[in-house]
Amino acid sequence: MANMGEIVICRCEEVTYGQLQATAEEHKCTARELKLRTRAGMGFCGGRTCRPSLDRILESVIPNIAPGEIPLKYQPPIRPVTFGTVGENQ
Amino acid sequence: MSDVIVIGGGPAGLAGAIACASSGLNVTIVDEFIKPGGRLLGQLHQEPSGEWWNGIKESERLHQEARKLSVDIRCGVSVYNLEKENHLWNVYTNSGTLTAPFVLVATGAAEYPIPLPGWTLPGVMSIGAAQVMTNVHRVQVGKKGIIIGANILAFAILNELQLAGITVDRIVLPERNQISQKAGEPEEVMKSLLNAAHLAPSPLLRFGSRFMRRDWIRKIGLNFYPKNGVKVNGTPLQLRKAAIEIIGKDHVEGVRIADIDANGTIIAGSETIYEADFVCIAGGLYPLAELTAVAGCPFQYIPELGGHVPHHSETMETPLEGLFVAGNITGIESGKIAMAQGTTAGLSIAKHVGKGAGTIDEQLQQAVKNVRTVRQHAAIQFNPEINSGRSKMNQLWDDLYANNNREDSPKKIV
Structure with missing residues (x-):
């Protein structure tokens, strides 16, 4: 467990476990706030790799998340697309 | 315009498209990969009976069947958003927007990561x-x-x-x-x-x-x-x-x-x-349900099913009119179950459209029963408590949606 803090959780944005833990504890973050402060889950893959890990870190900061809630909201576009595609300007 | 857009050309999506098209519906499948089959393409194992399960052969069989029924299969297409507008679903893709009254989301699963020091190294x-x-x-x-x-x-x-x-x-x-x-x-x-x-x-x-x-x-x-x-x-x-x-x-x-x-x-x-x-x-699998989430479908966390799953009935409908689901998006199980669920979803859509004449109810009931039979005979379960997970979702559906005054509220299938 010695270097747990240095483990990269969000690979796209290179956010470590230590950064996430420290930010969550300092600001008592909501899921969205933790994401915006660290950029974890905001990279190219759209959080498909780190989302489950982020959920588990959040569980420890925000206990009793209701089973009907998704901790970190999904937002379109859920795949990387060009501005042209989203703007229908092809 | 198609009657149905199927998102995901794996076992669930292909089987769903086949069931829809067999009932006379016009179907388009979109899939992110270069060829259809989804996770079937990777599967090769020997069953306890001694028979070999060759996923590539299975996917070819399904693909050909779908093509015979004139299903339009588009590969290399990614869907980045799904939303409803004027009773129609808009499926936004990297090659334009598709529109249909019915959408079957069969996007399968993704893998749980297990981060550890050095896990970003090549190899x-x-x-x-x-x-x-x-x-x-x-x-x-x-x-x-x-x-x-x-x-x-x-x-x-x-x-x-x-x-x-x-x-x-x-x-x-x-x-x-x-x-x-x-x-x-x-x-x-x-x-x-x-x-x-x-x-x-x-x-x-x-x-x-x-x-x-x-x-x-x-x-x-x-x-x-x-x-x-x-x-x-x-x-x-x-x-x-x-x-x-x-x-x-x-x-x-x-x-x-x-x-x-x-x-x-x-x-x-x-x-x-x-x-x-x-x-x-190897961290295991979780349902890949992003699209149903952006579409506005309610979710429930059911660990036995692998994580957050969209609310759905045993006939594979969601609470959102015209939106159906099948396969691992509903819970982590084998490809055989995904196919059986796909067939159920396809028949369910046909029923909503009013296709299939007098026999559709019977066909749908049979399809739901078949999912249970395939599950009972499954050689392996990704989660040993799968039945409990499925019951939880069925119960939740009954409690929340089944007794509303909806015209076509699902009947209990015994």
């Missing part, structure tokens, strides 16, 4: 990636590898790697921590594996499973678990060892591994480095 991949490289692209992932994480998926793919002549040196657990959780606890891992023990190549596991279901016997079993593990097809499964770190300069060179006690606690001073040129991380 580290998820176990599913190793499967795709080996069986789909026919690329050798390495010469000698180590699998981190012991679950059903890891065993199935271990076997496929071995068939391809790739050496897997050992299977170890991840270090127990806040993120790996149960995957790092030998007792929890043992419990989940015992349910598949009738398939286990090792006589010890097979023998053990008969009475190891009792907690205290399991504890004793783990305490006396052979230090070098038991062999699975010649590869040691080491439930009392955990990966601490993946090491290497520019590429994987090895894994630092320590002994652990029955609870997963590391035994000080027991670390050893084992050489490897690739590492597979």
Whole structure:
């Protein structure tokens, strides 16, 4: 467990476990706030790799998340697309 | 305009498209990959009956059937948003927007990561990636590898790697921590594996499973678990060892591994480095439900189904009019179940459109029953508590939606 803090959780944005833990504890973050402060889950893959890990870190900061809630909201576009595609300007 | 857009051309999506098209509907399938089949493309294993399951053959059979029914299959297309406008669904893709009154979301599953030091080195991949490289692209992932994480998926793919002549040196657990959780606890891992023990190549596991279901016997079993593990097809499964770190300069060179006690606690001073040129991380699967989430579908966290799943009925409808789901997005199970669910979803859509004349109700009931039958006869379960997970969702659906005044509220199928 010695270097747990240095483990990269969000690979796209290179956010470590230590950064996430420290930010969550300092600001008592909501899921969205933790994401915006660290950029974890905001990279190219759209959080498909780190989302489950982020959920588990959040569980420890925000206990009793209701089973009907998704901790970190999904937002379109859920795949990387060009501005042209989203703007229908092809 | 199509009547139905199917998102995902795996076993569920293809079977769903076939059922829709057989009922006379106009169907378009979009899939992100270069060819249809989804995870079927990676599957190759021998069933307990001795028969081989060749996923590529299965996917070709489904593909041809769909083509015969004039299903429009578009590969290499990614969907990035799904929303309803004026009673029609807009499916936004990287090659334009498609519109239809009905959408079947069959996007399957994604893999749980297990982050550990060194997991960003080249040569580290998820176990599913190793499967795709080996069986789909026919690329050798390495010469000698180590699998981190012991679950059903890891065993199935271990076997496929071995068939391809790739050496897997050992299977170890991840270090127990806040993120790996149960995957790092030998007792929890043992419990989940015992349910598949009738398939286990090792006589010890097979023998053990008969009475190891009792907690205290399991504890004793783990305490006396052979230090070098038991062999699975010649590869040691080491439930009392955990990966601490993946090491290497520019590429994987090895894994630092320590002994652990029955609870997963590391035994000080027991670390050893084992050489490897690739590492597979096997964290298990979770339903890939992003699109139903952006569409506005309500969710429930049901661990037995693999995570957050969209609310759905046994006839595969969601609370959103015209939106249906099938396959692993509803819970992690085998490809055979996905196909049976796809057929159910397709018939369910046909029923909503008013197709299928007088026999549609009967066909749909039969399809729902078939899902249960396939589940009962499944050789392996990704989650041993799958039935409990399915019951929870059915109960939730009954409580929330079944007794509304909706015209076509689902009837209970007994």
